[in-house]
Amino acid sequence: MKGRTILLDHLGGQEAAALMVDGRLEDFLIDDPEKARVGAIYRAICDRPLKGQGGMMVRLPDGESGFLRQGKGLKPGQALLVQVTGQAEDGKAVPVTQRVLFKSRYAIVTPGAPGLNISRQIIDEETRGFLRVLAEDMMPGEGAGLILRSSCAAADEDAIAEDIAAMRDLAAAVLNDADGSEPEALTEGDGPHVFAWREWTAPATVETHSGCFEEQGVLDELERLQVAVVPLGDADMWVEATRALVTVDVNTRGDTSPAAALKANLAAARALPRELRLRGLGGQVVVDFAPMSKAHRRQLEQSLRATFKADPIETSLVGWTAMGLFEMQRKRERFPSSALLRKFL
Template identity: 30%
Template sequence: MSEEILINVTPQETRVAVVENGVLQEVYIERARSRGIVGNIYKGKVVRILPGMQAAFVDIGHDRTAFLHASDIRPVSGVENAGPVPPINELLQDGQEVIVQVLKDPIGTKGARLTMQITLPARYLVYLPYSRHIGISQKIGDEATRERLRALVKSALPEGAEEGGYILRTLAETAAEEEIETDIRYLRRVWVACQERIRSAPVLSLIHEDLPLALRAMRDLVRGNVEKIRIDSREVYTKAIDFGIEFIPEIAERIEHYPGERPIFDLYSVEDEIQKALDRKVMLKSGGYLILDQTEAMTTIDVNTGAYVGKRNLEETLFKTNLEAAQTIARQLRLRNLGGMIIIDFIDMAEAEHKRQVLRALERALARDRTKVYLTEMSPLGLVELTRKRTRESLEHVLCQPCPVCEGRGMLKTPQTVCYEIFREILREARQYGADGYLVLASQAVIDLLFDEEAGSMVKLQEFIGKPIQLKVEPLYTQEQYDVVLM
């Protein structure tokens, strides 16, 4: 499976598209005004301890205080402790200065999630400055390979190095000894610079900032099957080449500057695919479709057969639609970056073997996801629950905001509903105030209905209250807005 990475750079934002076999799979967006802060290290200050939640709020110099759980506090000794976590008020005090790293960006109304267990990522390794542990990615399953890599790291450590542990990333499986050594030198240089900042910087300072998106994409997304990295900015291309030569020399020759007049995201219809990823409805090639709804608590995905009727029987139709849906759902989770709890409502199938095959197909499709996904068995009702680790905002939350008209409900009251609300409001006003008449201000659709289908009701209401009612269109009003003005 061949991959290309397209990087579109403007002064306002950087966008990265991961394309597999000509099909968009993932999109990353970083805006200059709202750069993500995951991976950043701060010198913060504890502002409030919550013993009941085993957590503390920490000021890191941002608008919202961040959240630090007791389980994410580094033991004083710097050695991992398998025992129970002590009470939070034994670990921290109000006003205490702490060195913390951001685990999760602020999402919605929630502040950033923090840890004191600092990690610094490189191409093949993650450095753990407060640990002596050497770990291996779980995706490297072969025991002989795991032992070889562990020995490789130990032999590559500089003489007299006593502090610091490492986790070998999945990419390290094919790394040469000199590449591991290069990563170790780079990570130790970064940590030395961090220590200097920790000593000299005032509280609420940024100690270390993660790489910008374009370089981060090269570090984290480029694997052996990536054929090209195309960048449409000459300046960022130059930085990428320098970064590649220093830290990832094997990919430097795959980095290209894209000078074409046609926008880079028009290749492989990336712009169109991003627009489609904002729709609730996703069409399947068979004629079926998915409906995706994001809520505060979870994301729900409903699978429907639509126009697909199959060739032989109903069970075959349902099975084929669910199989296609499983592939599409895995892609949509990556493309839309949906995280947290996700409920999939597959079409109910009678045969247990069909259910098993659909679930296995979903598992295989999710195996390509870089983000950790936990999947449950299919319930008797045909529901599949899964959780996908959430570290940043979904594509919809990055590009969109709740509709100011429906306030995120996705529905509006009908003009008829609003008419009846107006009638009740007029009756309420008539009982309370002795006005000479009433002026109704409302949207065009509501006023049209009052003049047309509800004209008889208007006449009866005027007779009942004994006062005239005038109607006026207010062009700026939404369908749900209205005012009843006393005359």
């Protein structure tokens, strides 16, 4: 099927969303009822500082612990607002930040960071002028800032205004509940269906009826994610997660021609962001590319930068090790899908 299709369904009773582009799965989200959602906001209580790291352990609701990277000036027992920034591995603290954002389809409200900003992707000056006037009308006073997202370019004025008002009012309500002596969940974060509405803003057909995953071939695509090997034409790539890191191995199979290694490595560079995104993998990623001349490394690095720049999940390309491996650090924003899919498929 040609074009973009957003599918909102359930797997094993859990909310899930899939984005298909020209019949191929490009993104997939599923809820894990046992984990805190990225974007959830809590009133946390400072527990103990981590000497030497500059961080602070905080108490969250339901006996959970959070890790705040910047803990300077905080004292045990102090209440503060925090927001979940990523997924924690089993047995580890939930990563949180004090930079709380209220994010929706068109607007992001930023408490404590005043200023009105418009996405640089909106280049039409008339549209930017209209949006600035709207932002000034909707965000009077100081104390909170506003970012208008690129999706505003083709949106209706009333829809944008409604979105700004909703995030502004939610921010005010949450800030009013910041004080307290016990941890408390103030927002639960967006589930897959709301996330899809918020982030997959390009024009698309939307299917919401039960069974649409099976009808559109999503289940077949998900079955593929249960296998480590990723075909790359005449080559292949193996993506496997360990507790410490994600390993990627690129092979040319039986092709021994002079151009085989570079061809396989460029194909892997193009496929890697999608595979990591669909599999929900993050943290330290180490890639063992097929052996090639060092003269070709620059071309491969350019391909990696281009493909990861277009990926919505923040990834830092660290570089080559002395043994010829390529390292990157990827934000943990998703639930690792393999265990969840085994449970629900």
